[in-house]
Every structure is written in C-alpha cells, then in structure tokens.
Amino acid sequence: MDLEQLFNKNKENTIQGRYITLENIEPILKRESLKNDVQIIGKSVLGKPIYSYKKGSGKLKIYLWSQMHGNESTTTKALFDFINLLNNGSDLAKQLLSSFTFYCIPMLNPDGAKLYTRANANDIDLNRDSQNLTQPESKILRAVFEEFKPDYCFNLHDQRTIFGVANTGKPATVSFLAPSYNEEREINESRLKAINLIAGINEILQNYIPGQVGRFDDSFNINCIGDTFQYLGVPTLLFEAGHFPNDYEREVTRKYIFIALISSFIILSENDIVSNINDKYLNIPQNNVVFFDFMYKNVKINYDGIEIITNFVAQYKEELIENKINFNAYIVEVGDLEEYFGHYEYDAKGALYKDSYNNYPNANQKADFNFNEEVFFVNGKIIN
Secondary structure (H helix, E strand, O other): OOHHHHHHHHOOOOOOOOOOOHHHHHHHHOOOOOHHHEEEEEEOOOOOEEEEEEEOOOOEEEEEEOOOOOOOOHHHHHHHHHHHHHOOOOHHHHHHHHHEEEEEEOOOOHHHHHHOOOOOOOOOOHHHOOOOOOOHHHHHHHHHHHHHOOOEEEEEEEOOOOEEEOOOOOEOOEEEEOOOOOOOOOOOHHHHHHHHHHHHHHHHHOOOOOOOEEEOOOOOOOOOHHHHHHHOOOOEEEEEEOOOOOOOOOHHHHHHHHHHHHHHHHHHHOOOOOOOOHHHHHOOOEEEEOEEEEEEEEEEEEEOOEEEEEEEEEEEEEEEEOOEEEEEEEEEEEEOOOOOEEEEEEEOOOOEEEOOOOOOOOOOOEOOEEEOOOEEEEOOEEEO
16 A cells, blocks of 8 residues: 555645644535534634544544644644545545444544644643643643543644654654653553554654664653553554654654554554564664754864864744744754754864854854855855
C-alpha cells in the first residue's frame, strides 16, 4: 500500500500551516458528510464549543485527541486527513470502520488555539491537569474516557524544532512514547501493548523517514494525561510531530503523522502486532535537545577589543501578529556549541561579524547582521 499516495488523496486542503483555530475546523465538522457523526460535548473556559467526531462499529475502541496545547496543530491537520479517509468509501475505510469505533476530539483547547498558546485561557497546561481536573477542557477529556472506555488512547502533540534523534544530526520528525504508569517506569500488560504498537509503527516509518523517528523521555508524572490513562490500564501512545527540513509550516510532518496513524490502525486491524518486542521500542533513539534553527560557524567577533573565532546560534520565535504566525529569528547563544546542530548552517570562514547594534551577537537580539559587510542576513537568512 502506498501510504504517501493515500495521504495525497485524503489531505484536507482547507487547513494548512501552523495557525489552526476553531474557525478553521468548524466548516469541516459541519459538512453534510460529517455532521451526523459530530457532537458538541462541552465548552471551553471562554465558552467555545468543543467538538467530538465518532464513527465506526468495530469492537476495538480508539480515543484520539489533538490540540490539548493550542499551539500544537500538526496532528489536528493529520486527524482531519484521517477523517477524510474514513469517509471516502474505500475498502480500507470499510475495513477500519468495521474493526474500530473511533472517538476523536480534534481540538480540545480552542481558546489556546486562538491565542496560539500552549495553555488554555486560564493559563493552565491541560497536560498537567489530569489529576486535579480544574479546567472544563480537562473534565471533558476525562468524562469521555470514562464513558467511552477506550481500548487504546492516542495523545497527539507537536514538539519544538530543538529536538533531534539522539546525536545523529537528524531532526526528530516524529517521536513517540508509551508513557510510564508508575515511578519505576515498569512495563505491565497495558504499557506493553503501546510499546509493541509503537515498534510496529516505527518499522513502517523508517521506510519514509529513515533515522528521523525519536523516542520521548518516559519519566513518570501522574499529572500528565498519558501517564494517568496508562496508570488506569489503557494502552496510551504519545505522538509528537516534529521538524522536517525546511518544513516550518509542518505540512510534510503532517503527512508522516497521517502515515503513523494509518499504520497503527492497519497493524491493529490485521492483528499484526509482534509480542514482547520491547527491545525494538528501546532501540528507537531518544529525543535529544541538539538543534537550533540557525547556526553560524567560524565567525570572527570583536570581544572586548580581542578578536576571536567562535560560533553563534539563533532560534525562531513563533509570534502571532494579526492572525498570522510570524517566524522571527533571535540570537540565542555564542560559544563553541560543539554538540549542537543547526537546521540552517553557515560557515563564515573567519569573516568579521557586524550589525547595527553594537557589533556583537547578543542574546535576544534580532538576527539581522552581516559578515565583512559583504554577506548580509535578515531574520537569520542570507539575502542577495
């Protein structure tokens, strides 16, 4: 099966980019083909509707939610691509709908999505509210869990561009975790099911993004929703959509999240899980903070009257301005930075750093500068 072609056929073209809000997805949810499977299951802090989409008649129940963090939208796009597949009338759609019952919450945190913030409107991280359940969004997620009684949970997120696959120099385009259920990070039957499924997904993804799949840290925190659901005995998978080269809008990563979702359901529907493959899961390299968006090497800098050759790095800040996400590059750090990589790297070959500030790359300064007054950079990138 050509999963990339499957994605292209089912991609939801009305949503794209990083800024995905309730206003973007409501027209999709209100389509004639979907509306009978859609419900409003509650409201956010600011009174915005939280929608569910439920479809399928199969015995195995799958619970998926996205945009628990409002500024993590890649998996929302992929989830709608998957919903399109469920409604395309194909043999695969019929197979999935007869094998599974899917319960999706495409946007758990519509207030955070509008503000483009991780937290909700009360500035609470919903992924740290699984025990106290202080927020309406947290209560909705938990109430559905208790009523639906899923066999598997899919906790869908984005991760920052700083993550790489161990120290390989490759970005962690997609990362996974089978969350721990206790402090000792032991493996019980529930967690093993998640581990085995992730190992199967990884084998498929390696055909598309070899060396670009990571494994997230499994430190236990009962306040996190994945850890809680795993503790409650339901196999839970954390998906983290990360960076693919030159894909800051995450339209390429979106494809690989779709492929990961489809792969997981094909594996489950065909009962193609290999048991006790913990080693294959543990052999997925861990996520590591090894990347900056920009790295400039072998730069001559005048430091207190002494000229030195060093490196410096810059990072994008995603800033919401007039309902558009702007990627604005700021200098972060100066130093050898030997164990780090840049998604964009430039070798200055000893050229002298200059800018319109004080001719030194200070932290939090806009990444606008030049080398030898010959090569100019604006917002981190070279200009002609």
